Amino acid sequence: MKQEFVDLVDKLVAFRSVASQPSEKRLVLEFAEKWFKENNITTKWFDSKNSPSLLATVKGLEKKTVVLVAHLDVVPAPDKMFITRVEGDKIFGRGVLDNKGCAAILMLVLKRLKKIDQKHPTVKLLLTTDEEEGGFEGVGKIIKMKNILKPDAVFIPDGGGENLIVTKEKGAIHLLADFRGKAAHGSRPWEGVNALDRGWEFLNALKKEINYNEKTIKNKWKSTISLGRVEGGEAINQVPDLAEFGIDIRFTEEVDPVELLKFIKKKIKKIGRIKKIILVDRFQSDEKDKIIMLYQKTVNNYFKGRVNFGFGHGASDARHFNNLGVPVWLHYPKGGEHHGDNEWISIDSVEKMIYALVDFFSNLRKSDF
Structure with a gap:
C-alpha cells in the first residue's frame, strides 16, 4: 500500500495546479477522472472557467451519505518541488500534505471500499481546485446545488494532525x-x-x-x-x-x-x-457528535498516543458546510511545512490512516448517525 500511495501522489504533485495555471488544474482532475474510471468508480464533472471540480461516488446499501473533500490546487513553489523525493519515512513535494497527499489517501480508500461488500453508507469524494483561493467555485458553489452532495456527515483531511482532530477553525x-x-x-x-x-x-x-x-x-x-x-x-x-x-x-x-x-x-x-x-466564516462542529466520537474511537486503534480534539488557526472548506447541520471534522496524517520549501508527509502515517478510514467507513451503519 505504501508504494501505491507514493506512486499516486508523485503523479498528482507533478501537475503545477496553482491559481495562475487553470489548465494544470483541469489536467490534474482529468488524471483523477481517468484513475477513477480504471477502478470502476463513477464520477461527475463540475465545470468552471478556472476551477473545475470532480465528484467520485461509491454507493452503499445504507441510506446515508458521507462526503469526503480534498483539494488538488496548491500554492506556488519552485519547479523542484513538483518532483517528489522520498527520504526514509518522508515524502517531500508541493502539496504532499496540503492537500494532494490527502486526496491520494481518499482515492485509495474509495478504491478499497469499491471492492468490499456494500453494506456501508454511500461515500462521495469531492475533489476541488480552488481551496487555496477560498473554495467559492468548488465546495461553495456545489454545496448549493440540489441533490448533488446531500451529506449526513463530512470528513475533510485538511487540518489537524496524526493525534489531533479539528472540530473548529477561526x-x-x-x-x-x-x-x-x-x-x-x-x-x-x-x-x-x-x-x-x-x-x-x-x-x-x-x-x-x-x-x-x-x-x-x-x-x-x-x-x-x-x-x-x-x-x-x-x-x-x-x-x-x-x-x-x-x-x-x-x-x-x-x-x-x-x-x-x-x-x-x-x-x-x-x-x-x-x-x-x-x-x-468560522467553522465549528460538536466534538460530542455520535459519528465524530466513533471516528475518534476508530483512529485511536491505529495511531500511537491518544487522538484528541482541538482547533485550527487557519481556514478550510469546512466552513461551507456550516448551515447544513451535519457533523464535520478535519484530520490528516503526520506531516509538516505545508506552503513551505520542505513540505512533507509521513508514509507510515498515511498507511495507518488509509487502514483506519477503510475500517471506519466500511463499518458505518445508519444507526451510527
Missing part, C-alpha cells in the same frame, strides 16, 4: 486598503500628513478593537492580526501621501464579524479607501 477577514495623506518634503514633515502613519494608527486601533496582544497569543484560541503587506512612499526625503496595507485578521467566536466590518469601514472611510475585503 474565521478570517482579508483587508487591502489605501490610506491617504499629504505629501511634503522630508525635512518639513509638519507640512504634510504621513499616509504610512495613518495606516499604522488604523492597525493599532484594529488590534485594540479585538483585544489582540502579540505577547500572549502563541498557539491559543484567540483572535489575531497579521500585517502581510505594506507599500508606500516614492523617496526617502518625501512624506508619503499614499500607503497600501494588506491585513490578515483571524477571529474566534469572541468577535462579531459584522460589527468588526462596520468598525473597519467607518475608520477607513475618514482616512482612505477599502480596495478589497473578504470575509471567511
Whole structure:
C-alpha cells in the first residue's frame, strides 16, 4: 500500500495546479477522472472557467451519505518541488500534505471500499481546485446545488494532525486598503500628513478593537492580526501621501464579524479607501457528535498516543458546510511545512490512516448517525 500511495501522489504533485495555471488544474482532475474510471468508480464533472471540480461516488446499501473533500490546487513553489523525493519515512513535494497527499489517501480508500461488500453508507469524494483561493467555485458553489452532495456527515483531511482532530477553525477577514495623506518634503514633515502613519494608527486601533496582544497569543484560541503587506512612499526625503496595507485578521467566536466590518469601514472611510475585503466564516462542529466520537474511537486503534480534539488557526472548506447541520471534522496524517520549501508527509502515517478510514467507513451503519 505504501508504494501505491507514493506512486499516486508523485503523479498528482507533478501537475503545477496553482491559481495562475487553470489548465494544470483541469489536467490534474482529468488524471483523477481517468484513475477513477480504471477502478470502476463513477464520477461527475463540475465545470468552471478556472476551477473545475470532480465528484467520485461509491454507493452503499445504507441510506446515508458521507462526503469526503480534498483539494488538488496548491500554492506556488519552485519547479523542484513538483518532483517528489522520498527520504526514509518522508515524502517531500508541493502539496504532499496540503492537500494532494490527502486526496491520494481518499482515492485509495474509495478504491478499497469499491471492492468490499456494500453494506456501508454511500461515500462521495469531492475533489476541488480552488481551496487555496477560498473554495467559492468548488465546495461553495456545489454545496448549493440540489441533490448533488446531500451529506449526513463530512470528513475533510485538511487540518489537524496524526493525534489531533479539528472540530473548529477561526474565521478570517482579508483587508487591502489605501490610506491617504499629504505629501511634503522630508525635512518639513509638519507640512504634510504621513499616509504610512495613518495606516499604522488604523492597525493599532484594529488590534485594540479585538483585544489582540502579540505577547500572549502563541498557539491559543484567540483572535489575531497579521500585517502581510505594506507599500508606500516614492523617496526617502518625501512624506508619503499614499500607503497600501494588506491585513490578515483571524477571529474566534469572541468577535462579531459584522460589527468588526462596520468598525473597519467607518475608520477607513475618514482616512482612505477599502480596495478589497473578504470575509471567511468560522467553522465549528460538536466534538460530542455520535459519528465524530466513533471516528475518534476508530483512529485511536491505529495511531500511537491518544487522538484528541482541538482547533485550527487557519481556514478550510469546512466552513461551507456550516448551515447544513451535519457533523464535520478535519484530520490528516503526520506531516509538516505545508506552503513551505520542505513540505512533507509521513508514509507510515498515511498507511495507518488509509487502514483506519477503510475500517471506519466500511463499518458505518445508519444507526451510527
